[in-house]
Amino acid sequence: MSTTSQKHRDFVGEPMGDKSVTSLSGIGEILGKKLEQQGFDKAYVVLGQFLLLKKDSEMFSEWLKDASGANSRQAGSCSQCLTEWCDAFL
Amino acid sequence: MSLREKSDEELSKLLSEYGIKHGPIVDSTRKLYEKKLEKAMEDAPVEVPSPDKTFYREEAEEVTYITYHHSPVRQEVYSDGVKRRGNAEPDEEEEPVQYTEPPVQISKRTANHSAAPGIKEPKRESGCSVWKGVRLLLLLAVLAAALYYAYCRVVNNEEDPFGIQ
Numbered sequence: 582m583s584t585t586s587q588k589h590r591d592f593v594g595e596p597m598g599d600k601s602v603t604s605l606s607g608i609g610e611i612l613g614k615k616l617e618q619q620g621f622d623k624a625y626v627v628l629g630q631f632l633l634l635k636k637d638s639e640m641f642s643e644w645l646k647d648a649s650g651a652n653s654r655q656a657g658s659c660s661q662c663l664t665e666w667c668d669a670f671l
Numbered sequence: 672m673s674l675r676e677k678s679d680e681e682l683s684k685l686l687s688e689y690g691i692k693h694g695p696i697v698d699s700t701r702k703l704y705e706k707k708l709e710k711a712m713e714d715a716p717v718e719v720p721s722p723d724k725t726f727y728r729e730e731a732e733e734v735t736y737i738t739y740h741h742s743p744v745r746q747e748v749y750s751d752g753v754k755r756r757g758n759a760e761p762d763e764e765e766e767p768v769q770y771t772e773p774p775v776q777i778s779k780r781t782a783n784h785s786a787a788p789g790i791k792e793p794k795r796e797s798g799c800s801v802w803k804g805v806r807l808l809l810l811l812a813v814l815a816a817a818l819y820y821a822y823c824r825v826v827n828n829e830e831d832p833f834g835i836q
Contacts, residue, residue, distance in 0.1 A: 630700070632694075633694050633700050634700060634703070635692065635694040640703060644699075644700075644703050647702070
């Protein structure tokens, strides 16, 4: 997790605005679709869940794995990207 | 122990009891917290320590306390009155208070049993026999105390009639 992807940097670099859930690092087409089906269509809805869990990366990763079937790497990448976004913009 | 049936508030309370930091319990977070709580409960299956537990501990302490220092008092009442006076007197002053308590505590105990009969059944039996013995001891102790008081008074009156008003 020391090196970050371009997607991560893009997301963390600016307010998320209306970005779709797939703009989150670690969330691709397939995971994005699964999340959309559960009502998590925008990145900010996922952020809402992240905040509900009090920014607890561990809990959030667990939730993401449960909800979308993400693996540990994907879940970790997504929670790190949200953590950093919160540090910058919240 | 089905967490699924508990209300959000109950769940939140349980989480706090197990020392799990948590946010609001809503539809999207509930399942996660149920899981976490379940794990915590498996690791430490001691459910909410009930108040009667401390009650029993107190009772046990009381019992040993009383039986422990009554026999010596009874045996040596007349042997060294002046020396014993210092530590024997406060004890005797406490005892009448305790003596009036047993009936109350017994009724309390039976009430507890009807509420949670499983664990405490054996304790009650031993407690009853112990209480019988304790009552006997208390009776004897009170008698001894009365005699001791009378004795002290007589001795003090002989030595220093103005010491006691």
